[in-house]
Amino acid sequence: METIGKKDPFYWKTSFPYVQGPQGRQIRFSLQCYNIPVGSTVAMSADVEGPVPPIYLAPTVVSTHPAFTIGIVVNVPDNYESNINFELSCNEKPPADSSVTCLAGYFQEPHGESTSAGGPAKLIVVAKVITTN
Numbered sequence: 001m002e003t004i005g006k007k008d009p010f011y012w013k014t015s016f017p018y019v020q021g022p023q024g025r026q027i028r029f030s031l032q033c034y035n036i037p038v039g040s041t042v043a044m045s046a047d048v049e050g051p052v053p054p055i056y057l058a059p060t061v062v063s064t065h066p067a068f069t070i071g072i073v074v075n076v077p078d079n080y081e082s083n084i085n086f087e088l089s090c091n092e093k094p095p096a097d098s099s100v101t102c103l104a105g106y107f108q109e110p111h112g113e114s115t116s117a118g119g120p121a122k123l124i125v126v127a128k129v130i131t132t133n
Contacts (some may be wrong), residue, residue: 011091014131018046018104020080025106027126029055029085030071035098038065040090042100044072048082051075055084084127099132 020027031042040062046055051074062068086102088094107121 005012008094010093011087012083012100012131013084013087014100014102014129015083016127016129017081018082018084018121018127020076020078022078024076024078024080027051027104027106028073029057029072030069031057031104031121032103033062033068033088033099034101035066036062036088036095036100037041037066037090037092038062040088040094042070042086042088043069044084044086044102046082046084050077050078050080050082055082059089084129086129086131088131094133096133099130101128101130104133105126 029044031044033042041059042062043059044055044057053072055074057070057072060070084102086100088100103125104127105125106125107108107122108124110119
């Protein structure tokens with residue numbers, strides 16, 4: 001986590017390496033905010049192009065408290081590698097128990113069947129990074 005002087009008094013930016021491996025698939029990337037002040041902004045991007053649509057969430061205003069989630073579903077190609085960056089910008093320092101979690105995962109359907117025929121799908125988490133205040 002880094003706190004840098006941008007236009008807002010409080011700014012976090014966190015990066016982590018993402019490696020897809022030999023099988024491309026549809027991945028859900030989300031930012032889950034907890035106790036982040038309403039009016040703050042969160043954003044996400046990847047350093048390397050390749051997924052369709054791109055791994056990118058434009059700066060988005062946090063509109064609910066105490067929990068707020070935003071995400072995107074992308075098709076990630078085989079052997080894709082990139083740093084994933086997520087950031088938070090606030091007018092005030094978030095409380096001590098606040099956090100932003102970046103989660104990447106896909107849904108696995110039971111026994112290879114459709115969810116309607118085989119029960120609920122299971123979320124398989126392939127990356128999870130938490131930044132806390």
